[in-house]
Structures are given as C-alpha cells and as structure tokens.
Amino acid sequence: xxxxxxxxxxxxxxxxxxxxxxxxxxxxxxxxxxxxxxxxxxxxxxxxxxxxxxxxxxxxxxxxxxxxxxxxxxxxxxxxxxxxxxxxxxxxxxxxxxxxxxxxxxxxxxxxxxxxxxxxxxxxxxxxxxxxxxxxxxxxxxxxxxxxxxxxxxxxxxxxxxxxxxxxxxxxxxxxxxxxxxxxxxxxxxxxxxxxxxxxxxxxxxxxxxxxxxxxxxxxxxxxxxxxxxxxxxxxxxxxxxxxxxxxxxxxxxxxxxxxxxxxxxxxxxxxxxxxxxxxxxxxxxxxxxxxxxxxxxxxxxxxxxxxxxxxxxxxxxxxxxxxxxxxxxxxxxxxxxxxxxxxxxxxxxxxxxxxxxxxxxxxxxxxxxxxxxxxxxxxxxxxxxxxxxxxxxxxxxxxxxxxxxxxxxxxxxxxxxxxxxxxxxxxxxxxxxxxxxxxxxxxxxxxxxxxxxxxxxxxxxxxxxxxxxxxxxxxxxxxxxxxxxxxxxxxxxxxxxxxxxxxxxxxxxxxxxxxxxxxxxxxxxxxxxxxxxxxxxxxxxxxxxxxxxxxxxx
Numbered sequence: 381x382x383x384x385x386x387x388x389x390x391x392x393x394x395x396x397x398x399x400x401x402x403x404x405x406x407x408x409x410x411x412x413x414x415x416x417x418x419x420x421x422x423x424x425x426x427x428x429x430x431x432x433x434x435x436x437x438x439x440x441x442x443x444x445x446x447x448x449x450x451x452x453x454x455x456x457x458x459x460x461x462x463x464x465x466x467x468x469x470x471x472x473x474x475x476x477x478x479x480x481x482x483x484x485x486x487x488x489x490x491x492x493x494x495x496x497x498x499x500x501x502x503x504x505x506x507x508x509x510x511x512x513x514x515x516x517x518x519x520x521x522x523x524x525x526x527x528x529x530x531x532x533x534x535x536x537x538x539x540x541x542x543x544x545x546x547x548x549x550x551x552x553x554x555x556x557x558x559x560x561x562x563x564x565x566x567x568x569x570x571x572x573x574x575x576x577x578x579x580x581x582x583x584x585x586x587x588x589x590x591x592x593x594x595x596x597x598x599x600x601x602x603x604x605x606x607x608x609x610x611x612x613x614x615x616x617x618x619x620x621x622x623x624x625x626x627x628x629x630x631x632x633x634x635x636x637x638x639x640x641x642x643x644x645x646x647x648x649x650x651x652x653x654x655x656x657x658x659x660x661x662x663x664x665x666x667x668x669x670x671x672x673x674x675x676x677x678x679x680x681x682x683x684x685x686x687x688x689x690x691x692x693x694x695x696x697x698x699x700x701x702x703x704x705x706x707x708x709x710x711x712x713x714x715x716x717x718x719x720x721x722x723x724x725x726x727x728x729x730x731x732x733x734x735x736x737x738x739x740x741x742x743x744x745x746x747x748x749x750x751x752x753x754x755x756x757x758x759x760x761x762x763x764x765x766x767x768x769x770x771x772x773x774x775x776x777x778x779x780x781x782x783x784x785x786x787x788x789x790x791x792x793x794x795x796x797x798x799x800x801x802x803x804x805x806x807x808x809x810x811x812x813x814x815x816x817x818x819x820x821x822x823x824x825x826x827x828x829x830x831x832x833x834x835x836x837x838x839x840x841x842x843x844x845x846x847x848x849x850x851x852x853x854x855x856x857x858x859x860x861x862x863x864x865x866x867x868x869x870x871x872x873x874x875x876x877x878x879x880x881x882x883x884x885x886x887x888x889x890x891x892x893x894x895x896x897x898x899x900x901x902x903x904x905x906x907x908x909x910x911x912x913x914x915x916x917x918x919x920x921x922x923x924x925x926x927x928x929x930x931x932x933x934x935x
Contacts, residue, residue, distance in 0.1 A: 472518040472519065473518065473519050473520055473521060473522075473548070474518075474519075474520040474521065474522060474543040474548045474549070474550075475516065475517070475518045475520070475548060475549050475550075476497065476516070476517045476520060476525065476527060476541055476543075476550055476551075476552065477514075477515065477516035477517070477549075477550075477551055477552075478514075478515060478516075478551050478552040478553045478554065479509075479512070479513045479514050479515070479553050479554075480493045480495070480509050480513040480514075480515065480529050480531075480553070480554045480555075480556060481513055481553070481554070481555050481556075482513075482534070482555070482556050482557075482558075483557070483558075486558055488531075489531045489532040489533050489534070490532075491531070491532060492508055492509060492511075492531065493508070493509040493513065493515075493529060493530065493531040493534075493556070494506055494507070494508055494509070494529070494530055494531065495507050495508075495509060495515045495517070495527065495528070495529050496527070496528055496530070496893070496895070497517060497520065497525050497526065497527050497541075498525065498526045498893075498895035498896055499520075499521065499523055499524070499525055499526075499896070500523060500524050500863065500865070500896055500931060501861065501863055501896070501898060501929045501931075502861065502863045502896045502897060502898025502929075503898070504895075505517060505520075509529075515529075520543060521543070522543050522544050522545055522548075523543060523544075524540050524541070524542055524543075525540065525541045525543060526538065526539075526540055526893075526894065526895035526896065527539050527540070527541050527552060528893065528894070528895065529554040529556060530556075531556060532621060533558060533559055533561065533621070533637075533639055534556040534557065534558055534559060535556060535557050535558070535559050536893075537554045537555075537556060538868055538893075538894050538895075539552055559639040559640065559641075560639070560640040560643070560644075561637045561638065561639045561640065561667075562637065562638050562640065562648065562662055562666055562667060562668060562669055563634060563636075563637050563667065563668040563669075564593050564620075564634065564635045564636055564637065564638060564650075564668075564669060564671070565633050565634055565635065565668065565669070565670040565671065566591070566633065566634075566635040566650075566670075566671050566673060567633050567670060567671075567672055567673075568672070568673065568674055568675075569672055569674060572633075573631075573632035573633040574633070574635075574673055574675070575632055575635075576632060577674075577675050578675050580675075589652065589678070589709075589729070590611070590651075590652055590653040590708070590709035590729050591611075591635065591650065591651070591652055592607070592611040592620050592650075592651055593618075593620055593635070593636075593638050593648055593649065593650050593651070594607065594615055594616050594618070594620070594638075594648070594649050594651055595616050595617040595618035595638055595640055595641075595642070595646045595647070595648050595649075595662065596616040596617055596646065596647050596649065597616075597617055597642060597646060597647070598647065599647050599659065600647065600649055600656050600659060601656070602655070602656060603654045603655060603656065603730070603731060603732070603750075604616075604649065604651060604654055604656060605654060605731075605732055607651060607653065607654045607731070608707060614641070617640060617641050617642040617646050618638045618639055618640045618641055618642075618646075618648075619638065619639050619641065620636055620637070620638045620639075621636050621637055621638075621639065622635070622636040623635060623636045623637070635671075640662075641872075643664075644662050644663050644664045644665075644666065645661060645662060645663050645664070646661075646662045647659055647660070647661060647662070648660050648661075648662045648669055650671045650673070652678060652681065652729045652730070653708055653709055653729035653730065653731040654708075654729075654730065654731030654732060655681065655729060655730035655731055655753055657671075657673065657678075657681070658671055658673075679727075680754055681730060681753040681754055682726075682727045682728060682729065682730070682753070682754070683728045683729075683730050683751035683752055683753060683754065683755055683756070683757060684724070684725060684726050684727075684728060684751075684755070684756045684757065685705075685723075685724070685725035685728060685735070685749070685751065685756070685757045685758070686722065686723075686724055686725075686756055686757075686758040687703065687717075687722070687723050687735065687737075687758070687759060687762055688717075688720075688721050688722050688723075688761045688762065689701045689703075689717050689721045689722075689723070689737060689739075689761075689762050689763075689764055690721060690761055690762070690763055690764070691763070691764060692763040692764060692765040692766075693765075693766070697719075697720055697721030698717060698721045698739060698742075698764060699716075699717055699718060699719045699720075699721060700716055700717060700739065701716065701717040701721070701723065701737050701738070701739045701764070702714055702715075702716055702737065702738045702739065703715050703716070703717065703723045703735065703736065703737045704735075704736050705725065705728075705733045705734070705735060705736070706733065706734040706736055706746075706801055707731075707732060707733045707734050708728070708729060708731055708733050709729060728751045729751070730750075730751050730752060730753040731750070731751060732748065732749075732750050732751075733748070733749055733750075733751060734746050734747070734748055734749075734801045735747050735748075735749050735759070736801065737762065737764065738818065739764060741766065741767060742764040742765065742766060742767055742818070743764065743765050743766070743767045743768070743818055743819060743820035743821070744802065744804065744818045744819070744820060745762060745764055745820075746799075746801045746802050747759065747762070765820065765821070767817060767818050767819060767820075768819050768820070768821055768844045768847055768848045768849075769815055769816060769817050769819060769848045769849075770788070770815070770816045770819060770824070770826065770842055770844065770848065770849045770850075770852055771813070771814065771815040771816070771848075771849070771850050771851075771852065772813070772814060772849075772850065772851055772852030772853055772854065773811075773812050773813050773814070773851075773852075773853055773854075774786070774808055774812040774813075774814065774828060774837070774853075774854045774855075774856065775812060775853060775854070775855045775856070776812075776835075776855070776856055777855050777856060777857045777858075778857075778858065784807055784808065784831075785805060785806070785807060785808075785828070785829070785831065786805070786806050786807075786808055786814050786816070786826065786827070786828055786854070787803070787804075787805055787826065787827055787828070787829050788803070788804045788805075788806075788816050788819070788824050788825065788826040788827075789802060789803045789804075789824065789825055790802035790803075790819075790820065790822055790823070790824050790825075791822070791823040791824065791825055791841070791884065793822065793823065795885070796883050796884070796885050797885040797886070797887065798825055798884065798885065798886050798887065800887060802820070804816055804817075804818060804819060819844055820844070821844050821845050821846075821847075822843070822844060822845060823841055823842070823843050823844075823845075824841070824842050824843075824844060825839045825840065825841055825842075825884050826839070826840050826842055826852070826854065827839040827840060827854070827902075828854055828856050830859050830900045834858055834859050835856045835857065835858060835859060836856060836857070836859050836900065836901075836902050837854045837855055837856045837857065837902055838855075838857075838880070838902040838903075838904055839880050839882075839884050839902075840852070840854060841882055841884065856902075857902055857903050858903075858927070859900045859901065859902065860900075860901055860902070860903050860925035860926065860927065860929075860930075861898055861899070861900060861901075861925075861929035861930070862878065862898070862899045862901060862906070862908065862923070862925065862929070862930050862932065863896045863897070863898050863899070863929050863930065863931045863932065864876055864891075864896065864897050864899065864908070864910075864932045864934065865896045865897075865931060865932065865933045865934065866891045866894055866897070866934050867894070867934055867935075868894045871891045871893070871894040872891070873912060873913065874890075874891060874910055874911065874912060874913075874918065874934065875888040875889060875890045875891070875910075875911050875912075875913060876888065876889055876891070876897075876908065876909065876910050876911070877889070877908075877909050877911065878899055878901065878906050878907070878908050879906065879907045879908075879909070880904065880905075880906060881904060881905040881906070881907075888911055890913075896931070898929075901925060903925055903926075904924070904925060905922070905923070905924050905925075906922075906923055906925065907920060907921070907922055907923075908920060908921045908923060908932060910934055918934075919934055919935065
C-alpha cells in the first residue's frame, strides 16, 4: 500500500510539474500579458530590473551630454554587444514594455501609436500600441536599444534602453503631446469649397494640380525648390497631412493640417508643385489659415513644354522618341515625338523638372528645365547621339546567390557626384553576362546593389568617352555594414554621405530618426562625411570596413 501511495504521489508531482512547464511555454510563445508584465516589474529581482522614465531621460537629455560620451567610449567603435544570453535559454530574451498616454481631451490619431526600436547595428523592429496605449516587444538582444513612440500629429519621444544579461526587463512609458498645427481652409471667392468648384472644371485642371501648404522659416521667392515626392513628405518647417488622415474628416472646405516642427513665427505658403501661389504669416497662437483661390486662376498659371529632337550626326528629325518628366507630380507621364520630331506637354504645374528622352539605338538624354507659370518652355533643339554599350561578366566571391540586376549612373564631371537622373538598370543572365545599352559617352559608375540577400559589388568606374567597352568584370562580395549614430538633439539638422576610395560621391542622405542608421556597402575603404543641410562639413572619417559592423558616433 505504501509503495502504491508513493507511486500516486510521484504521478501527481510529475503532472503538476508538466502543467507548470506547459503554462510557461505558452507564456513565452505568446508573450506575457500587460498585467503579467506589470506585476513582474513591481518585484525586486536581479534579472527583471525596471528603470524609471525620469531616471533614463535625465541621463540622455538636457545638459548631460558627457554621460552619453562616457557610455560610448569613442566616435568609432566596433559594434560589440554585451555577451549574449546562452543559446536556447530563453526565447523571450530581453523585454521592453510600457504605456503611451496623451492628454484626456486629445484625439487618438486614426492609425494609433507606433513604438519603434533600433539596436546599435541598425536592426529595426516596431510594434503597435493597443487602444489603451499599451505596448510590449520581446525577443530583444542585450545592448543599447533606441526606442521612440510616435503618432501622426504628435511630438515624437525618444529614449535609449540599456539591456544586459542582468537587466532584461525594462518598462518605458511615454506621454505624447500634440504637435503645433495649423488647419488649412481652401475656398473660392464666393465661399464655396475649392474642391467642389475644382470638380466642375474637369480633368485638365486635376492633372495639373499638386496643391500643398509648406511652412518655412524665411519668406520664400516665386518657387520653393526641393519640394518632391508625396505631398505628406516632411519639408521645411512642417509636415502636411490631408484632411481625414489624422482625425475624422471635416467639412469639405478643409484641405488638411500642417504640423509645425519649428516655433512660430513662420511663413506658410500654398504651392502648386513648387510654385508659390500665396504666402501668409503664422504667428504664435495661429490655429487656422484660409486661402482663397479660383480654379480659373490656377488654370492660367499652368505651363507648357515644347521640344524637338534630331539626330546628332545627320540632323534628321527623330519620331517616336519617348519623353517624360522627372521630379514633379507628373513624373510617370510619358509622351512620344511625332513625325516632325516634336513633343508637347500641356497643363504642367510650374517648377523644376528633368526632361528625359530615350530612343532605341541612342543614348539616354537628360536635361534640367524650369517650367514658368503661364509660359511655354521650349529648350533649344535637342540632339540625340548614338548609344555606347558596356558589356562584361559578374563573378561571385564565395558561394553567393546569383544576382539578376545591375545598376549604372553617370558621374558628373564637375562635382564627381553620381547623377541619379542619368541612371540605367539592366538584367544579366544565368552565366553572369551583361550588356548595358543606351549609355552616353563619359564616366559611369556601375555596380550590383544589395538585393536583400546580403551580397553586392563595389562601385566601379568605366569611361565610355572613347566608345563601347567589353570584358568588364564585377565581383560581388558579402556586404559590410557602417552604422552612423546621430545625436538625439540635432539629428534633424544633419545628413551624411559615403564616398568610395575612387572618389565616387552619391547624393547626401538624411536621417529619418535619431536612431542608428545602417548603411550597406561592399568591402573596401570609404570616406564618411557628416554635413549640415546647407552643405557645411561637420565631421568625417576615413574607414576600412570589416565583417564586423563599424559604428560611427556623431559628436
């Protein structure tokens, strides 16, 4: 009997232990609930340590800049993270969680709030907060993680979470405040919503329309150059969002809202593409501005383009030339020259464009031009020259996957920079052979870019001034990483560029957040420069990449 009771007790204990293990496995697999995490964080344990928001913010903000320097010993660092947790010990690894709150009377943006995390190698993750503002993210590796909370129409909040093997659970709460914003009304002189009146004008005006408000520190001229891309892309001292995207849709006379990134006074301009229709002063306390505009006036401001194409050698008029505009709202709209070699563009919003032309057997042609309001822009007769080609072979260093796409851009002879509008893309076959057609005479940079598989080639300079080239060889290597960490307080003011040892200079890239930015490059030597948006050099490094990511910290 005693042996039987012992057996029963053993079975009961085994089942109890099995139940505990299953429950823990499910918790790890699904992630603990917010209540479970909150309960754990209140305990004083060695592995689950909580750091208060005020304590961490005090380390990173204000005048405590030296604390950040001592935490990261030098501007150039190898990205050595703390010792990882033993493999297979805990799939949850490190755990970030917290809650986002806003003022009680503020509306929650339509898309809610997002929390983004970036480690010091530039790896990024994001998670959405729930309807109560709660968020959590397991599976983070030990080391510093840049974390920021954001929502459309709210000021972004940023912090750094210092995870380690002994500090695996960190709570970080955020309280977001609404950005300064100005509502934009657009009406006709008789008080009607502009959009309603616009619809009565038909398709020609709609095709020539790219209305957006832009905030600037200084009063603009006739044009605001640099306005590109989506109308909600940040530009100048603000970011525009159409009505209904941020909050519930309002009455038809509202065009949207512009969220200010600088304190007033500012200048707020209504643009059609890059042309300034009207400018108003935004003073402290301004919450709404009304622009009055007639569709007929907008029609009168639209420009036109007329161009004629001939063969460089014979002066023969060239029909069927494909012509398109880059840089404006009609970037994808193409035309073909007629039998007289002429092409026409009508209803073009005034601004700066690149006119591009292409014809089989001829080199790609690109020229900048500015469309003036209510005028016909007619460049001199455009001569197209016969194409040159570059052919060769792509080889693999090691056992890389075979790429299928090769990039090439012409190099500006005056600046040494890559011209992004003079760009050719070509496919190459299973044996790695390629031929790039439609190239103009001059210096080009050709390369195989990283297509998401971690392999790429260095940029190679080829000179087609003397004609076509053959037997050009490119070798693809495993990519190396350069990680640039901007300062938390000045990241919006800076941009960076990475030049090759041969002097190939791409256009500068801006920082999209205060978190580390990872740049994938082929193995080699590079010059990394930090510039202001005015082009003033702030800091630079001459580096040699390695398999281990190289971290550059901007001081």
